[in-house]
Amino acid sequence: MSRAAALRLGAFAGALALAFGAAYGIGTAVDPIAAADTPSQSQEMGMSDMGGHDAGGQLPGLAVSDAGYTFSPATTFFTAGTKTALRFTITGPDGKPVTQYTKTHEKDLHLIVVRRDLSGFHHVHPTLAADGTWSIPFTFTAGGTWRMYADFQPAGLDKNITLGTDVNVSGLYIPVPLNDPAAVTSIHGYDVTLAGTPVAGKESQLTFKITKNGKPVTDLEPYLGAFGHLVSLRSGDLAYLHNHPAQHAEPGMKGGPSIDFMTTFPTAGTYSLFLDFQHAGAVHTAEFTVKVSSTGTTIVPPTAVPNHEEEAHEHEQPVR
Ligand SMILES: [Cu+2]
Known part of the structure; x- marks a missing residue:
């Protein structure tokens, strides 16, 4: 405006x-x-x-306002490296901040923050004040245009809504290309493999398997009501996809090494997948680049334990 x-x-x-x-x-x-x-x-x-001449109509996350609900950040200007407070409201059809929500994946609202080159992914849970203001301390790690998504279900509405807004972060900006598509990625000493045959416009199963030092991890902890939480973003417009975990997880249960999700990629294209999983009290995020075609492309996980040296060379991303 x-x-x-x-x-x-x-x-x-x-x-x-x-x-x-x-x-x-x-x-x-x-x-x-x-x-x-x-x-x-x-x-x-x-x-x-x-907008939505894609299969499935307007995709989530592309609009700042939808179904009468509007994502209203207190500011859209930030400085990289400075701890700040992300503060926003969701205003409802009556123009007032929404104060009542229905929990999805155990939370009233999920906030996803990622730079528009799909680097710097964060999935956080802000705190709701009585007046409907959401806030959370946050530090943008680098400059650029970032996107914030609010994923929530207002009380009384029978569907989930994901709104998105861009924010401007001053500071050094060096765009980061996506990793090449690969069936394995490593994060904090865990190796995560991906298997499945995604087809544009059809629901398909994605299976992630988590190993550490070559051994299957069989004591994953519940995180947000499942053994993993998956966010997929379409490269190019950053449309946001909902992914449904195939298994539910209650506190005290142990899961792994495999986690299944049912996902519908709306179109052919390149997608970034961010899998959050919890083990030994810490949440880790494994990132994948997936190419989806209209005929289906099978992602074949490696049969052998990943070669860490080769991986570090290929993906340039392990943090150990
Ligand atoms: Cu969340």
Whole structure:
């Protein structure tokens, strides 16, 4: 909106330049540009309104406002490396902050924060104040345009909503390319393999298997009502996919080494998958790049224990 305002201001300045241009002998080049920009921007907005010609209609996470609910951050400007508070409200159809939620995956609201190049993924759970303000201390690790997703279900609504907004973080920005698609990734000494045959537009099962030092991990701890929590984001527009764990987990249960999810990738394309799992009291996030085709591509996990040296070379991401 402020950009549209700036555009209008630009057009106004252009008109002024036109009015006084003759007297001051300055060009009028600004004006045609502003005039040309205005219709192209409204066309663009019209396109995004039609949005969901993907299978399944408008995908979650692409809109800041949907079904009468709006994601309203207190600010969208931050500085990298500075501890700050992420503060926002979800306003309802009555224009007031929502204060009552139905828990999904054991929480009233899940906040996902990731830079638009799909690096720096965080999945956190802010605190709700009585007035409907959500907040959580947070430090953006680097500059760039980041995206925040609020994944929640308002009380009284029979469906889950995921809204997204971009935020601007000043600081050093070096874009990070996605990892190549691979069936194994490593995080904090755990090796996680992925198996499945994702097909665009069809529900398919994804199976993650977790090992440590070559041994299957059989005492995964429940995390958010399951033995893992999976977020998938589509590369290109950062659409947000819901993934449903095939098994439920109660406190005290032990799981692993395999965790299954049912996922529908709406279209062919490249997706980033972020699997959160809990073991020995700590939550770890394994990242995968998955290419999805309309005919189905089988992801074959390696049969042997991963070669750590080769992996470090290929993925450049293990943190040990
Ligand atoms: Cu969550």
